[in-house]
Amino acid sequence: MAENNYFLDRPVSLNVKNNLLEIEEHMYILDDVKKPNVFRNMFPYSEVPKIPFNDRTVPHNMPRNIWITDTTFRDGQQSRAPYTTEQIVKIYDYLHRLGGPKGMIRASEFFLYSKKDRDAVYKCMEKGYEFPEVTSWIRASKEDFKLVKEIGMKETGILVSCSDYHIFLKLKMTRKQAMEHYLSVVRDCLEEGISVRCHLEDITRADIYGYVVPFCLELMKLMKEYQIPVKVRACDTMGYGVNYPGAVIPRSVQGIIYALHTHAGVPHELLEWHGHNDFYKSVVNSTTAWLYGCSGVNTSLFGIGERTGNTPLEAMVFEYAQLKGELNGMDTTVITELAEYYEKEIGYHIPERTPFVGKNFNVTRAGIHADGLLKNEEIYNIFDTEKFLNRPVLCAVSNTSGLAGIAHWINTYFGLTQEQQLDKTSPIVTEVKKWVDQQYADGRVTVMTDRELVEQIDDACRQLNMPQFRA
Structure with a gap:
């Protein structure tokens, strides 16, 4: 009876996508818990993680336009010797060619901390390419933000860790303190006219409706106030995401994307997925994110990245072609040129059986x-x-x-x-x-x-x- 009463005074509106009348969901507010919720039932640590199901499913909702973004020079540099400035510029040229005239590789993100990285940013910006757009990545720190201002970046990513593992155990904050801190840095960026890309680190161990959705609702309010895009990147930092229908959040990729788009109101074109391959699921999870509402999928060349690596860029090129039935201007022969450049000039050995680029793949x-x-x-x-x-x-x-x-x-x-x-x-x-x-x-x-x-x-x-x- 209580549940029925709950819906009595809720507005009814027409969903223009499916032409059905729907009752408006309640607003999600921050659950400022006293103790961290680390979902010990799913992540016992002394055991293999568990994948529970509740058989709640959400509909496919692939955006009309989907694209690829790149983190080769950011997350891709965290597990290998740093690239030289010249190597970064050369690879950036390759990415521009690979993405084609329609900019299918929409953006590439860079560190700003070393002189080498900043030199590479300047040289890549001097190319004058529309795509990939040169963007930066910083911690949620006002000191880091100074670097963005000095260089004159149009957009920056900000690390806004969202699981209680990070908020309580690493940052030593409460959810409310973390949200207020993140929002203050985001506001500083918007005050300077800089677009923000919020990296929701460790989202597959986060309280989606108790923290993530309320936080993103606040981000959307800031975007409306400043009339500057605020992107939301869902980061499967530990590779826990699964694409199985009916799996429980926060492990369900489609459940997360549905929550961000439908309940937090983040538009498709401002949603992005960032996957890791710890459980061999980076590619399928990235494709799932496309299918359920993300326009952007973040990748790294050859999957090079932290621990087991990121979603391979070349894999998503061919995932796109299979989903859309065309390459939309992408020049896939550049993938082979990149593989040869890595082997001969950078000295990086690509395992022989790696799809599309390994010596023995065909x-x-x-x-x-x-x-x-x-x-x-x-x-x-x-x-x-x-x-x-x-x-x-x-x-x-x-x-x-x-x-x-x-x-x-x-x-x-x-x-x-x-x-x-x-x-x-x-x-x-x-x-x-x-x-x-x-x-x-x-x-x-x-x-x-x-x-x-x-x-x-x-x-x-x-x-x-x-x-x-x-x-």
Whole structure:
């Protein structure tokens, strides 16, 4: 009866999206608890985290326009040696090309603390690119805000940790104290005409309706007051988010996005998801955030980031294409150029089996697969990797490859032009085939590695007094 009485005096309004009458929900106010709520039932720490369900589901609500943002120079730098200024500028150029003329990579965020980082910011801003927009990241500190003002940034991210783990245990504040502190820094930014991006750190362990929604409602009030955009980034800092229908918040990605959009009133275009991969869910959670109301998904090149890393930028490029049926101007061949730049110039090793960029991502090694691949590459290749990534499909060499298979491997591995390509009558192919046959005659059961084949090809070229190939 009490629940029925609760709805008696609530206004009824039309939802213009689904054309249904709805009763207005109550306003969510801050629950200024005396002790931290760390959801010990879900996060026992001495046990593996638990994923409870209540079977409450929310509808799909993908925005008309979705895009990618980048944190390669911020979160991506927190788990590796810092990039040089020149490397940052070069990668920023690549991101601009990859995002295409429609700016599908909408923004890239930078640290401001070191002279190197500030120099990189200046040099990237001097490029004059509309996209990716150069933005900064600071702690919720008035001292940090001085750096933003000095550089003249149009937008800055602010760390506004939202779980009680951070508010009580790290900041040693109450929820009310934390909210008031964060809002004061946000107001300072808005007073200077600087747009704010609030990073809700650790949202998948936060009290969504007791703290996060009330805080975001206050942010939306400030945005209305100053008429300056205030973005909200939902940060799955520990990778606890799940996309399972009916999972309980704060672990439910769609539940969080629904709360931020529907109950806190954050517009789609000001909502962004930032995921981590601790439980192998960064990509699927980021896609889920798109499907349920986020316009922006924050990423890092090759997933490089804190601990297990962030959502890989290149993964979301192809997630976008699969959801929308087009690339909207993105130049995916730049992904391969970036991978080569990281390997050759930065010295970062990309694991061989990494999708889209690993050395072996489109190499088939099973003998029966190789046979099918030689007949028609669509059988065992995910899409036209040569068209989209300048990466022709490769067939590993085994006892079933034959002369044609070895010739195919040499032609594709070394990227030989039509005029340079070898066929099965080539003496180099014949020499390599002799070595391969001997390997299996001696009992070998595994396929040839790239290094072994390159060594044998080099030896054959020397024996035949022919120039060596270079990849």
